Amino acid sequence: MEAIELEHLSFSYDGQTDVLKDISLTIPKGSYTAIVGHNGSGKSTLAKLIIGLLEPKSGTIKVLGQTLTDHNLKAVRDHVGIVFQNPDNQFIGSTVADDIAFGLENHCVPTKDMQRIIEESAAKVSMSDYLNAEPTNLSGGQKQRVAIAGILAMSPEIIIFDESTSMLDPQGKASVNEQIRKLNEAKNITILSITHDMEEAAQASNVVVLDQGTIAAIGTPADVFQNDALMSRLRLDLPFGLKAAKAFQAHGIEIDAVMNNAQLVEALCQLK
Amino acid sequence: MNNIALGRYLPLNTIINKMDPRSKILILLVMMITVFLPAGFIGYVPILIFIATALYFSKLKLTYALRALKPMIWMFIFLLVINVLVMRTGTLLISWGWFKVYSDAFSQTAYIIIRLTLMIILCTVLTATTKPLDLTLGIEKLLKPFEKIGLPAHVIAMMISIALRFIPTLIDETNRIMNAQASRGVDLENGTMTEKIRAVLSLIVPLFVSAFDRADQLADAMEARGYDPSATRTRYKVLKMTNVDYFAMAFALVVFATDLVLCWI
Numbered sequence: 375m376e377a378i379e380l381e382h383l384s385f386s387y388d389g390q391t392d393v394l395k396d397i398s399l400t401i402p403k404g405s406y407t408a409i410v411g412h413n414g415s416g417k418s419t420l421a422k423l424i425i426g427l428l429e430p431k432s433g434t435i436k437v438l439g440q441t442l443t444d445h446n447l448k449a450v451r452d453h454v455g456i457v458f459q460n461p462d463n464q465f466i467g468s469t470v471a472d473d474i475a476f477g478l479e480n481h482c483v484p485t486k487d488m489q490r491i492i493e494e495s496a497a498k499v500s501m502s503d504y505l506n507a508e509p510t511n512l513s514g515g516q517k518q519r520v521a522i523a524g525i526l527a528m529s530p531e532i533i534i535f536d537e538s539t540s541m542l543d544p545q546g547k548a549s550v551n552e553q554i555r556k557l558n559e560a561k562n563i564t565i566l567s568i569t570h571d572m573e574e575a576a577q578a579s580n581v582v583v584l585d586q587g588t589i590a591a592i593g594t595p596a597d598v599f600q601n602d603a604l605m606s607r608l609r610l611d612l613p614f615g616l617k618a619a620k621a622f623q624a625h626g627i628e629i630d631a632v633m634n635n636a637q638l639v640e641a642l643c644q645l646k
Numbered sequence: 647m648n649n650i651a652l653g654r655y656l657p658l659n660t661i662i663n664k665m666d667p668r669s670k671i672l673i674l675l676v677m678m679i680t681v682f683l684p685a686g687f688i689g690y691v692p693i694l695i696f697i698a699t700a701l702y703f704s705k706l707k708l709t710y711a712l713r714a715l716k717p718m719i720w721m722f723i724f725l726l727v728i729n730v731l732v733m734r735t736g737t738l739l740i741s742w743g744w745f746k747v748y749s750d751a752f753s754q755t756a757y758i759i760i761r762l763t764l765m766i767i768l769c770t771v772l773t774a775t776t777k778p779l780d781l782t783l784g785i786e787k788l789l790k791p792f793e794k795i796g797l798p799a800h801v802i803a804m805m806i807s808i809a810l811r812f813i814p815t816l817i818d819e820t821n822r823i824m825n826a827q828a829s830r831g832v833d834l835e836n837g838t839m840t841e842k843i844r845a846v847l848s849l850i851v852p853l854f855v856s857a858f859d860r861a862d863q864l865a866d867a868m869e870a871r872g873y874d875p876s877a878t879r880t881r882y883k884v885l886k887m888t889n890v891d892y893f894a895m896a897f898a899l900v901v902f903a904t905d906l907v908l909c910w911i
Contacts, residue, residue: 379715422866425867425870427869427870448872448874451870451871451872452872455870455871456689456867456870458863458866458867460860460863462815462860463860463863463867464807464863464864464867466811466864466867466868466871467811467813468778468779468807468810468811469779471882472779472882472883475882476868476873477871477872478876478880478882479879479881479882480871480872480873480874481872482879483880484880484882485880485881485882488880488882489882492882508814509811509814509815510814510815510818519888524871525871528871528872530803541813619824620862
């Protein structure tokens, strides 16, 4: 059983132009998939379709083996969490603890268990000291970590990040990206990350490139980012590590094509 | 922009802060009725004793509670003028030709001023000692019995708490838009009335657009997290009454009963 299966999925907002055109995609359990592409390529629409906020024009969406319908929507959402782009517009509670509790309240978790779950989830995103803090006193990165905690509290199998780092400063971005990687590695949660940030895409196990509603490429970060023709056609930025490695190669220095900064440092240290 | 007098919560951690919001709301209701009982000036003595006790235990300064009255001074003066001109009962105090002033003009104005002042102090004590969210929860629990006749108590409480949650966010947004418009040459302070109205419109339209946008995203986030207004939910915060609550409610009822008796004497 795969985490998410999309079959011939099409979607249109106005009934005329299709935002997504005949997308078929399989996301295996426990994988970390990054979806990249320009604005208007249909990335965020895809996320909203998977969580059932939008209804497809045609095609089917299977989440954990179940085809999404109006009837099982709530049951499916028990297993899927989503972190949106704007940190302010998804903070529902008046304090961190209340916000984490919101999802638990909706899922009728008994009151006596809530405090424990809230503390555990806050600890996982290092927000234990802020349980009584109000959203106005938190940074964007902290708010996004609270959003992640709110989802972890419901122990989902799939978490979708819909450009969750695009409104954050570099520090917030790094802390959230670190969090995403940790979740995927330690808890084997399937991650689907929609992102503009190529550094983040490079840490994924799979990259899907969307272009004007169709899948332009799919593969490991190494495969996708080293496809020079595709990258220059879509004018996508490369991760810094790869960009640097290419620059070294252009100067005749023999170095492996690396994906992230850590690998770059290692490769540079091994140069003779 | 940040000193909006919404009855700000003061985290003083007093015995009254820890009281159950339900009992505080009920006490406020009882005291409001008591304030409006026609028990004469002597009837305000028990209420004043109650308020003094509440202020003492909540560690609030009387000046803090009275601050909210400042903008109402003009209203009080206006009331007095109207009463002097209209009131035709009581003893005649001044008589200059057609201009006659009766004593009731002053006593009636005094009643209104005293009542409003007492109400404002009582409300200030409530809002200063109760977090907005607890207040919402208290209202929700108190409205629960009315759910049987179709009143959506939980939905009302959710709307209030989201509105409260977004006040600071929208104030930030307003400041941002004000700066953005000012940098484009919009002058919010000077100019004729029409120019000012036009300038305010340039503030309000983008603010509304962004508020609707936020509402849309918030609805998505709530739905994605399994919120269903018609479904039953459990609650994280549970309210519990203690002896302090029972004592305070008994005190309020005694004050109410005393004034009721004073009405008949």
